[in-house]
Amino acid sequence: MLDFTRQYAVIREEVLEAIESVCASQKFILGPAVSSFESAAAAACAATAGIGCASGTDALWLAMAGAGVGPGDRVVTTPFSFFATASAILRCGATPVFADIDPATFNLSSAAVEAAIRDSAGAVKAILPVHLYGQCANLDALKGFGASLIEDAAQAFGARWNGTPAGSLGDAAAFSFYPTKNLSAFGDAGLVTTSDPAIDDRCRLLRAHGMRQRYIHEEIGWNSRLDSIQAAVLEVKLRYLPQWNAARRERAAAYDRLFRRTGLADGTVVLPFTDPRAEHVFHQYVVRVPRRDSLRQFLTDRKIGTEIYYPIPLHLQSSLDFLGCKRGDFPVAEQATAEVLALPMYPELREDEQETVVHAIAEFYS
Numbered sequence: 605m606l607d608f609t610r611q612y613a614v615i616r617e618e619v620l621e622a623i624e625s626v627c628a629s630q631k632f633i634l635g636p637a638v639s640s641f642e643s644a645a646a647a648a649c650a651a652t653a654g655i656g657c658a659s660g661t662d663a664l665w666l667a668m669a670g671a672g673v674g675p676g677d678r679v680v681t682t683p684f685s686f687f688a689t690a691s692a693i694l695r696c697g698a699t700p701v702f703a704d705i706d707p708a709t710f711n712l713s714s715a716a717v718e719a720a721i722r723d724s725a726g727a728v729k730a731i732l733p734v735h736l737y738g739q740c741a742n743l744d745a746l747k748g749f750g751a752s753l754i755e756d757a758a759q760a761f762g763a764r765w766n767g768t769p770a771g772s773l774g775d776a777a778a779f780s781f782y783p784t785k786n787l788s789a790f791g792d793a794g795l796v797t798t799s800d801p802a803i804d805d806r807c808r809l810l811r812a813h814g815m816r817q818r819y820i821h822e823e824i825g826w827n828s829r830l831d832s833i834q835a836a837v838l839e840v841k842l843r844y845l846p847q848w849n850a851a852r853r854e855r856a857a858a859y860d861r862l863f864r865r866t867g868l869a870d871g872t873v874v875l876p877f878t879d880p881r882a883e884h885v886f887h888q889y890v891v892r893v894p895r896r897d898s899l900r901q902f903l904t905d906r907k908i909g910t911e912i913y914y915p916i917p918l919h920l921q922s923s924l925d926f927l928g929c930k931r932g933d934f935p936v937a938e939q940a941t942a943e944v945l946a947l948p949m950y951p952e953l954r955e956d957e958q959e960t961v962v963h964a965i966a967e968f969y970s
């Protein structure tokens with residue numbers, strides 16, 4: 605599914621040098637390596653500010669809390685995402701309100717958002733779209749509802765919508781640098797981007813115990829600082845990201861070609877759909893297939909790694925039972941959880957390996 609050693613072989617010298625310089629400085633938390641990465645990452649997203657933090661989950665919480673989401677508020681989001689999308693809303697003291705997805709892109713449907721806002725028992729404070737699999741949600745269609753727009757851009761560093769980078773499409777955005785993400789650290793790390801000075805200021809306060817001056821706590825924040833070593837690693841990798849994202853797009857095009865050549869794309873395997881306004885970074889290459897679980901077992905037996913993002917929609921997670929949702933509430937998301945399969949995808953994946961994957965899938969359906 606993923607082989608990180610190929611990428612490490614290329615960047616090893618540079619990364620070790622960057623880590624060594626942090627060790628030499630003995631400044632391990634925040635400090636110059638973190639500010640340097642924050643500026644570079646914000647610039648790459650065309651945002652004015654980047655706020656490093658401990659994880660993507662914390663970045664979601666910070667971005668929302670920074671934008672003023674708090675107890676009693678409602679936040680509209682997708683049920684087809686990683687759990688943190690919903691748990692970060694609850695961490696703010698707010699309530700998630702789910703809206704169904706678009707079947708082609710798997711991203712939040714603006715029509716469903718409109719209906720959710722209309723039917724909501726209370727005012728909706730924010731909308732939290734997810735740029736799932738590396739393709740931006742249609743943020744233009746989510747403007748005009750009078751709610752703050754917070755991007756869950758955990759899977760989409762470098763992606764664009766109508767030419768504008770993820771990270772500057774809404775009021776604030778959250779990125780994750782978990783090791784499997786398309787921009788990844790050597791551990792947990794996250795980032796908020798924003799061009800709103802008030803959100804920037806509040807996020808900086810909240811990530812460091814609400815403390816501007818030492819031991820004077822203006823707010824009840826938390827410890828969610830970014831480690832300098834992670835920032836140094838990330839700044840090296842950020843320089844390679846445009847070429848890595850381009851390589852992912854090439855790998856995706858190669859899969860498309862191979863599936864069309866085998867005839868599998870004519871009705872058996874539904875290939876990923878890219879909106880013409882989106883610049884997809886293919887964090888994942890996800891197909892829809894019949895008899896998904898048997899296919900997955902068949903591939904596993906042939907030592908081909910695949911993954912299901914995500915097998916259970918958020919509204920059917922037992923820990924979220926108290927929200928009162930039931931099966932059938934979000935049928936498009938529910939159907940997606942039964943059909944999606946993520947195939948091996950990373951910049952260093954080779955075409956002959958992709959051929960092996962596609963031929964094995966063809967064998968299963970023959």
Ligand SMILES: *Cc1c(COP(=O)(O)O)cnc(C)c1O
Pocket residue numbers: 659660661662685686688689734756758759780781782792793794
């Ligand atoms: C990975 C991910 C997160 C959480 O990021 P962590 O760094 O693992 O905390 C949140 N949302 C989405 C969509 C993700 O893919």
